[in-house]
Amino acid sequence: MAHQPQSTPPTGPATRQRLLLVLPMLLAFALGLFLYHGIGKDPNAMQSSLIGSQVPQFAGETLLAPITTVTQANLLGQPALVNVWATWCPTCRAEHEFLNQIASQEGVRIFGVNYHDQRASAQQWLLELGNPYVFSVFDPKGVVGIELGVVGAPETYLIDAQGKIIDKLTGELNERTWPPLRDQYLALQAGVDNAQ
Amino acid sequence: MRNSMCFGLVKALMLMLLLASSMSFASIETYQFAQPEMAQRFNDLTTVLRCPKCQNQNLADSDSIIAKDLRAQVHNLLGQGQTNDQITDFMVQRYGDFILYDPPFKRSTLVMWLAPIGLLLIGLSVLWFLGRKPAAQAAMLTPDEQQQVNNLLDSDQQLDIHHD
């Protein structure tokens, strides 16, 4: 039983005190709602800081014969995907069939960046699993990766015909993650077609 | 008896601490630097840059591929004579503000930076204003009782309170 030395008036200070006491609980509840809303979002999905800017300059050798030097200029001309992959990356292996599919059936233009890999095993991989790439840049030291802001594999960039980076997907490209990219790709493609 | 039990426990705890074994850790890289102060800058930079992959670790501690690459990159850039700012700019350009552990002092982060001081001032002022209220709730004691109480408070001894 509350035993207070002074008598308190029925309204005013007592109500205010009660309000103050309930406040922490309400704040905690609000915080809980906020946290609930955030569950399921990918914490590792760092916004690529390159979105909206040009594909950075790089130079590297192609993976397959004939081995030539390619630069960012070789990516221009049409909207395309740039897919970072490696033989040591199990998710890349899982995603590969899907890449084959969209390349052959939907005619999507895909360039590859073979990241921190060995030439022989990478070439063997493409032989066995199929090659959806126009070409793959051989990047054994991750130099091209750093220029692109690559964090790991697989990652896929969407670039437009002029080489501007439109979007970036961190993680596997599959039926679930492809539609938003595809919509943008098709919009870019339509833009190019109309301009011609 | 209680005291010796306590002491035994203390000894055991200290022994455990001192025999703590180590765990495995990130690989050892031996970077050579032209000048010793560059080694210090390398340490400084790799501890304020977050590993983009293992985001709970900084570049110095992380063992992921990208962390190794970026450490090598920092080493390179230091060798090329770039300043600390240039090197962090390089990283931010490619990986965003997120790669810096130190949040930039922008308008959007002003609240966060000023919050600790602000909260402290609020807390202490509340204390001040509450304290200024007269102590009307203090029970009234006779001067003798007050003296008794003061002595009790001062001496802090093991007293038998239920003596009257």
Next chain:
Amino acid sequence: MRSGVLTSVHAFASDPDRGYFVLVLLAITVGGSLLLFALRASTVSSRVGYRFWSRETFLLSNNVILVVAALTVLLGTLYPLLLDALGGGKISVGPPYFNAAFVPLMVLLIVAMGLGLGAKWKTINPRELTRSLTSPALIAVVLGVAFPFIYDGQFNPSTSLAAALLTWLLLASWVDLKRRLRHQGWWRGLRQLNPGYYGMLLAHVGIGVTALGIAVVSHYDQQEDVYMAIGDEVKLGQYEFVFTAVTDVEGPNYSAVQGHVTVFKGGQLVAQLLPQKRNYHSRNQVMTEAAIDAALSRDIYVAMGEPLENNAWAMRLHVKPMIRCIWLGGLMMALGGVLAVWDKRYRRRRVDTNPSLQTPAALGE
């Protein structure tokens, strides 16, 4: 919560299910306790008044500081999320922010602790407080400034500060102790003091010890990653590390390559360290076992990395001064807590119901 909300050092799992579970758990515990607070807080009232300048006020100010520190951690963790949700972009908060916010608060806390020790319960004359604590403050400053010169030969502000704070706590405790023993002889007085009081002193000093450990190891820590061949000697700080041999050893479930490193200080043998690179048979996994020579004044640490062709090995050498003090301070705090609970007055049946005598001092600090 790696369920997608926070990237924090307390990653539970990258999995929404576990995130929901933790959220529900928090809702029950935090929500429940705050509900209890809302319903019952008004029934908790202080029946004993105290003046503004009193030990009680300093205790309250300590609580304010501690709460602000906790809120700062909460804010630093949640702010990136809030900003991202409001479209302000992704920023990252890490050790630089927390250090910048936390350290000044802790300094303030320790200063206030000393003031609290100098103050009496219920009321103290501010002038008397100043008088009793002026010499402790001055001595603390002098010893604080002297410390890095004695330890290292040159000045360093943060270790100075930590040493000054520890001295401040020790001397303020001394002031309080002296006051309590004022009325009787030393030996009798000390024996009659509650375990709880000793617990309080121990815990307070423990904080200072930890602070000093942290400051010293942050500034005087030395590390070298270097290639060493058999017979090479590397100097790190006051120590010489000599790589004398490499042998093969067998453990119960592993085979290891063991390095022999002898550590000298000014020609005197300090330690023989045996770092290993172990290959565990069952998992075929290579793990590094570092070798540590531990002492309260410093840890010496040696670990082996990868070998080169000419039998040179990459070695990591560490000298960490006073790092065990951090744990020692923690132990002191824990023991202080144990002693405080040991106080007989908590186990005495409360016969006396006169509310004016139930002061914090009478019930144990």
